Amino acid sequence: DAKTTQPPSMDCAEGRAANLPCNHSTISGNEYVYWYRQIHSQGPQYIIHGLKNNETNEMASLIITEDRKSSTLILPHATLRDTAVYYCIVGNAGNMLTFGGGTRLMVKP
């Protein structure tokens, strides 16, 4: 059963912010939200994760709603190299992470 819902595809102009949404309405209190991305024919790459608070690192920002039922991954200045499939996953150390279909982000010049 899918634990997250993401749009299948999105476009973004190069240099603009890419905002990728994710719904996880059945998330449990101890489950984290993780984001990974996969460039074609490579292994997924970890981006960021969070529990309740918003998080930021050198790659992206993660905004989690107060009720934790949805989140948004923000790539502040998208480049062509950010074109990839982005996976939003929920889980904790006690359950194995399940990867759904993700969002295919196309960054255009």
Added chain:
Amino acid sequence: DGGITQSPKYLFRKEGQNVTLSCEQNLNHDAMYWYRQDPGQGLRLIYYSQIVNDFQKGDIAEGYSVSREKKESFPLTVTSAQKNPTAFYLCASSIYLGPASGANVLTFGAGSRLTVL
């Protein structure tokens, strides 16, 4: 550099043959995982191991087998019982601190692409 090495990157086999995919990590991670990815699809969990000499079935374990004799190694065998083995196989690892420990960040290898002729 620490990381996960999968080999071979590409593998071609005839139908009915068993094949073994290698996964080695030097990250000192306790847990290791095998996922399968079909074209245009997400990742599905085949097997995982949280500790040496122990492993559990994932969502699609039928037709696959694994072993975990060393912390660094988690080979996957695709047996002849797997009806549609052509796929992209991904190995991952993580630090496993127990079910109540919180976050579980996976590090992935580059993948092995298996084609059955």
